[in-house]
Amino acid sequence: MIPPKPTDAPTLPTAPVPVASPPPAPGSRPSRRALVFVALWTVLVAGVSSGITAAVVGGGDDAVVEGAAAPTASPSIWQDTRTHPADPPTEPERVPSPTSGAKGFVMGEKATSGGATVVVRKVTEAATVTLDDYDSEDVLKAGAGAKFAIVETTVHNDGTDSFDPVCGGGISQGLVDAEGRRFDVIDEVFMVKANRAADACGAELQPGFKREAVFVYKFPADATPAEWTFSGSRGMTEGDTAVVRLGTGTTSS
Secondary structure, three states: OOOOOOOOOOOOOOOOOOOOOOOOOOOOOOOHHHHHHHHHHHHHHHHHHHHHHHHOOOOOOOOOOOOOOOOOOOOOOOOOOOOOOOOOOOOOOOOOOOOOOOEEEEOOOEEEEOOEEEEEEEEEEEOEEEEEOOOOEEEEEOOOOEEEEEEEEEEEEOOOOOEOOOOOOOOEEEEEEOOOOEEOEOHHHHHEHHHHHOOOOOOOEOOOOEEEEEEEEEEEOOOOEEEEEEEOOOOOOOOOEEEEEOOOOOEOO
């Protein structure tokens, strides 16, 4: 049995049946009207066929439409378009003072640390320092962009053990400038003329005695000495550092 013809199949228009006309005479051409009619019919059939082919390929529910615009692609990742309040500005980190928590004193006052008691008598600045090399004197220059800070002190041994104030590590824990930078005593401190004269280096200071001692530091020419630090334990005991606030050029008797 022949199945019925599908009802949804596209139907092409039926070509009109031309009216019979007497055959043209030999040697004669088709009329101009007939040529125009054939051309129009050809264009009509071709247009209808192309539209149907472009609209449906494969037929049925799975038909693919060709020539249609591609769907607009949507982002595969969700983007957060919400606004949030700006973070508050962060303040610069505060660096603690290198002498914070240490015992504080002033020039001319007896500053104590462990068994050492020190009076800072004078602080001066100079471009050179005189060294005593036993047989001769030499001049040590700070050099370009630098200078020396000279801290003159009287050191008392109020403890039970002897110590050397200047050499062998000494009691100095550094000179601190106004910007909080710490500077070490110069290597030639034991040769400084004032220390040679006072035998400040090399001989232990015995309990109950005192001695004059000079501490020299090299630091930038534009720096200002602010604090002098020392330790009676020569830095061996934690928390015994003493700080003396300085006044450059001030003399104390």
